[in-house]
Amino acid sequence: MKPKVAFFDFAGCEGDQLQVANLEEDLLALLGQVEVVSFREVMKEHSDNYDIAFVEGSCTRLQDEDRLKTIRKNAKIVVAIGSCATIGGINSLRNYKDLDTVKKTVYGENAKLFDSYAARAIDAVIPVDAYVHGCPIDKEDFLQVVKALLVGKKPETTTYPVCVECKKNENVCAFERGQFCVGTVTRAGCNSCCVNEGTICWGCRGLVDNPNENSHKEVLIKYGLTVDDAISKFRLYFGWQEAKR
Amino acid sequence: MKESNIDVEVHHITRVEGHGNINVNIKNGVIEQCEWSIPEAPRFFEAMVVGRSWNELHHITSRICGICSIGHTLASLKATESAMGIPISEQDLKLRKLALHAENLQSHILHLGFLVLPDLMGVGSVIPLASTNLPEVKTVLQLHRTANEMSTLLCGRTTHPQRLIPGGFSKIPSMKELILIRKKLQDSIPSIQAVAELYKSLAGRLPDFKRETEFISLTDPNEYALYDGKLDSSDTGTAPVKEYLAYTNEYIIPQSTAKWAKHTRESYMVGALARLNNNYKNLSPMAQKTAEAFNLQPMCYNPFMNSIAQLVEVVHSVEDSIRLINELEAAGLKPQPDYNKPEIKVKAGNGVGAVEVPRGILFHDYTYNEKGICTKANCIIPTNQNHGNIQLDMKSILPQIIDKPQKEIELTLEMLVRAYDPCISCSTHVVKVNLT
DSSP: OOOEEEEEEOBSOSHHHHHHHTTTHHHHHHHTTOEEEEETTTBSOOOSOOSEEEEESBBOSHHHHHHHHHHHHHOSEEEEESHHHHTOGGGGGGGGSOHHHHHHHHHGGGGGGOOOOOOBOGGGTSOOSEEEOBTTBOHHHHHHHHHHHHTTOOOOOOOSBHHHHHHHTTOOOTTTTTOOOOTTTBBOOSTTHHHHTTSOOOOTTOBOSSOOHHHHHHHHHHTTOOHHHHHHHHHHHHHHHHHHO | OOOSOEEEEEOSOSSSBSOOEEEEEEETTEEEEEEEEOOOOOOOHHHHTTTOBTTTHHHHHHTTOSTTHHHHHHHHHHHHHHHHTOOOOHHHHHHHHHHHHHHHHHHHHHIIIIIIHHHHHTSSBHHHHHHHSHHHHHHHHHHHHHHHHHHHHHHSSSSSOSSEETTEESSOOOHHHHHHHHHHHHHHHHHHHHHHHHHHHHGGGSOOOOOOOEEEEEEOSSSOOSSSOEEEETTTEEEOGGGHHHHHOEEEOTTSSSEEEOSSSSOEEOSHHHHHHHHGGGSOHHHHHHHHHTTOOSSOOOGGGHHHHHHHHHHHHHHHHHHHHHHHHHHOOOOOOTTOOOOOOOOOEEEEEEEEETTEEEEEEEEEOTTSBEEEEEEEOHHHHHHHHHHHHHHHHHHHHTTSOHHHHHHHHHHHHHHTOOBGGGOTTOOOOOOO
16 A cells, blocks of 8 residues: 655745655656645645655744644654754744744734744654755655655765765855855755855755864854854754754 | 525635635525635744845745745845845846746746646646646646746756845856757747647636726836836836835734735735736737637736636746847857856845736835845735735625535635635735634
8 A cells, every 4th residue: 555645834935845846757756656645735635644744844833733743643754844844944033033023023013913932843843753954855855755764764864064065066165255154064965056056055954963163163263254154144044953952 | 506504614725825714604695704814824034034134135035935936036136236226237137037937937837737727627636637637737747847947047946046146146057058948948839838728628617707906016118027117006007116015005904814905995916917917918929819819808807817817927938038048149148257246335225126926016125234234124925915805806706606505615715716826825924813
């Protein structure tokens, strides 16, 4: 029997589920291997009977915790997809601000009507079995994780920083170009895609396990950058991870 | 047979981006409740960007929406560039227009092929169609792939672009790559015609419904306005983009969950149908022919025709993209340095960027201090501008279908919401209001 899979979304942009739709012809092949029983973005049917749950988006409200717990109860395997789900992502930018001020900035006098708390990764609420990192996720990365799960293996996660891939791609270092890059401490696996496109690593895959902080400080000193510069850049995606540390 | 008591509760309507609910309650044949509401989690982007630097805002606000991340990036860049008086070269302008076409193509094809088609074919999703109508599904996938390849070429990837930066591009495609994508666009025309034929054979299933409303879009005397233009209302005419707040007038209604918008009437509509109604004469020749084949002419007041207007825009985007690439070829593509980073004089100021994205007109409005740090931001998203119109359409159509079986009422209301292609995850303002 084909394993039953379901997709769910919380606070996020749904760009990761879009990457699944973007599999195009590969999606047809995938549909030969699994039975999709719930995917609100593309199908009307819904079932609570599933083996693998893919969850996109951060948890930002108490009321979302119940939904997550139900998903955990129903699924054998829970996979967090995309930065908002895996590390809290860009949503955690607001965690550095006073929540009441944040609400008032957007909703003025009606702020009190809105219910929200600090944005957090899914594993802050329920145990997560596998992660597909990135903002957005990489289609190939997603397929690799799915393939591993289908044969009962634990998907592999890279444990080195983006710098390694970037060097291999022979990019000119962003620091050398006078820009601030967080590839030194960000988990690789993206093939340094943003630097390849002429920009910097923004950190969307989150802090690598055991980031080499001393080496990062050396880089800051070498290029005359301040800790404040670093903190500001780290806040873009690492907010929830940093708070946890 | 008339059912006198009907409860329609579609919670988390499917095949739309984000979460929306339809609540209808009919007792003894009398409508007691007819409501479109939004339970999506609020995301507070306008507060999140305060304190961030001018060269990060487009990266952050792209994350408002995965489906229209190119549009958000462009609106963001335009706001920043307008605030600081940053110029854009003619070549970069054309490349940005191509990027926007790529997104419109991708999004419209996704909506037409994956989200609307199942309703017209009487199934719950595109998945069963992969067994019953494989050639058609493959055609849709092929078109979707071409649009995505075009996005990747212009933006560095399909979702959350990298190459689009303040003042231009960090990297541009080669002329060879552009010529290759032009060939693919040319080759896609028969496939688009096949999709149009399929829609033509199913168009009779679109409800024949009309409600007069106001249409708001960008407009430009010389082209079908997408990347730039003046504000245009079908009721009041044109105005500079800077005056957008006088058009959008956001407000909060107690029983719902979002900031809604209104201008001269109780509600207005944005999106493909609004653009087509306001700018029909600037559609490409083939796009006009497609519209004629569906009898879609201004002013069309049937919101279900928004999907057909999207189909017309698919044709327009393909034709106009070919034209833009021809122009780039004729002018000769000027190379730029690797890791290009335009020199920018940071200064204090306020700027508004308006772009037509797949679901309608999008506004980003930023204020920067002298260090280029954002002190205030406002984003007005197309779907929020459409909520009021969706609600009024629901109220207007319900009495016309009240005698139908419950299933049909439910499907018609869902189809109505889907026709707007709502992108609720996009709606930064969207909130949950609990009132008893």
